Amino acid sequence: MSSPLVCAQPAPGYSVAFPQERSAFLLSRLSAIPKLAGVAPASRLEVRPAPEMVSSGIREFDALTGGLPRGCLTEICGPASSGRTSVLVAALAAATQRQEACALVDASDAFDPVSAAAAGVDFEQLLWVRCGGKKLALRTRAAEKTKNHQNDRHSRMDDSLEQALRVTDLLLQSGGFGMVAIDLGGIPYRAARRIPLTSWFRFQRAVENTPTVLFVIAEAPCAPSCAALLLKLQPGKKPSAFSHQPSGKTSPAHAQLLDQLEVEGELLHSRLERKPVRSATTAFATKAVRIL
């Protein structure tokens, strides 16, 4: 290397840092090299535009994450009774109230219309796909061979999961939905983690640069590297989370039912901010409803 601009090792007794006039000189010489004419400095690289954020329907959630990003995958994970479905229903309610067409891919056919109606979901704008009803041909033959009840249950789970993935693929390719939600909450983590990462990348690519919010709830993170936003929910540990007296004066006096569910959420991963993700948590309560 005969170039005078390269200094591999500092001479003994000299500092590594260049003097200011020396740096300016080097930069001017570098910019004059024809080969580097088309190379933009790192400080001038185009910044990917931040996605549009929409409300999730829960104030505390929005305060923590800024909302749900359009054109990205958002994943909510947590164990049973951690409030995943409540967040999903709230997000669907918010999206349908914005007059957006939404789709819910219900892998375990667990959607409760009464809860959704109470949360304010506009059913006219919601496409509900109930998976698991029709056995796939290959799985059916396999299930016929297995006499074991547990194996049969697992086979049904695999069928549901496969249907959910195929349906999601079709919905995302069709386009035009404001939100596509995949409910894997009833699928055991062992089954859900078998979803190939390429599927999640395909889904993420399908919603990229579209106004669709891809929303997934599951027991544990399924697509951590694809998700733009990953939250973990936990049920509240305080015993006061449960009220023995129902709220509302219209309830009969003898009725003692669940009043509210306390939820704690932690932001595990966010690709929307350039700075390192800090440990951020929130807590909110969901109100139990019952039709009178």
Add this chain to the structure above:
Amino acid sequence: MTAFACIFVPDFPLEALLRAEPELRPQAVAVLEGKAPLQIVLAVNEKARHAGVEPGMTRLQVEACAGLVLRPRSPLQEAATHAALLDCAQSFSPRVEDAACDTILLDLAGLETLFGELPKIGRDLARRASDLGVEANVAIASNPDTAVLAARGFFGVLVVPAGKEAEQLGNLPLEVLFADPKLFDDGQEPERLLETLARWGVRNLRALAALPDVALSERLGQQGVRLQQLARGATSRTLVPVEPPLIFEEVIELEYPLVLLEPLAFLLGRLLEQLCARLAARALATQELRLQLELESGWQEEESTTTHVGTDALVRPGRAPARQAFRRTLRLPVPLLDARTFLKLLQLDLKAHPPGAPIVKIHLAAEPVRPRAAQSGLFLPPSPEPEKLELTLARIAGIVGQNKVGCLELLDSHRPDAFRIQRFAPVEPQGGKPSATRKPAGEPSDAVTALRLFRPPMRATVTLYDGRPTRIACPKRPELQGEIVWVAGPWRSSGDWWQQEGWSRDEWDIALQAETGLALYRLVRDLLSGGWFVEGTYD
């Protein structure tokens, strides 16, 4: 200036057949009429004519001709072709006369400002007819009868200038005049008249036009005078406009029964393209497609179930083919006019509901409606395109089942899980103010504790203490076992007690200690059967 156009289809029965089977156009084709074995040739195409086949020959005579395709006459296909011709004419002018099954007249007065000069209108008419699958002659003249004669006599598109009718028609043979049976409905025999004129040495219209009027009237009467006026192009009459009914139907009768979906889809695609072209010619779309498949009679159930039948087979072994006609109706939420979308929807529908027997005849009808007019906006919320959405829904229904996809509707009942699935047709977003029933967007509200249902509910064994559940065991779910750490309830409800399907139940909210914390469930006791069920989990 008045102008009339005539669309004439030579060898109409043959054209109707070729419209249904366009792949036969390069071959020599003859259409037969009558019952076997006394069938005679009704119409032939140019290649068959070169091969020596003429109308009137018997089947026995033409069967010796190599490479000749013989087809029976199809009145249904002729009716469909005639309707297509009317649609073609109606797409240009509202004043259309249905002169004959192969002849359509239309009034072009005032259309030059809309469609251009008369030659251009003539070419456009021929092109539109060709798009509908019919090769037609088009002639434009200042009176309807001259237009008809020119269309019958000249190939392609011809515009007869005003005042030069006799000159243009002069070279036509006399047979052109005698092709219209309506001229001789007063009892006269056209053959005798033609023979008389031939004996006089009159061979073409110019010679007939040159005969002296009075002498012709003395010898042939008013019929002769009328023929002479037609030959001179000097007749004048008003058009008899008809309002063609909005019936869009296409039929194909098959030579051999079809048993696979792929060839059926090929034929359906052709029918759909013709239907869509006809609907487009009338500026209409469709919201309902009715498919009727006539199945082969006498087809018996296959006994052997080991026969390999592909996934696209229309006949499934083991299905009883008791019916003769198979009908499917495709209803769409919005008017569409896309043959490819219709074909895909029909394919998916037939895959899900195979006819069960070989198909010998396909009948497809479209219910016409006004096309959808939508004004899209830049700032409206996203909404799926109706065409894509219909295809997507049909494909999803093929994966999860017909009744497993759609839009929810809660029923007016306190019965648990009372809902029904409807067709998903999202409301198209409108600009302006949101409706009164909607909450304002962007204002988060309090979250509601959602329930995750187990469908069907899981049977459980519950231990009671002092009338309250204290322990639960559910064999199907290992996590649903153990001491109940918290319980609330009961919430008693009942309904429909006046009916057979009455229900009565107590609901309890319970909490179990799980590895990750407390898990909340809804426990239900059916008061009619006494059984305990876990209905779902609060999440």
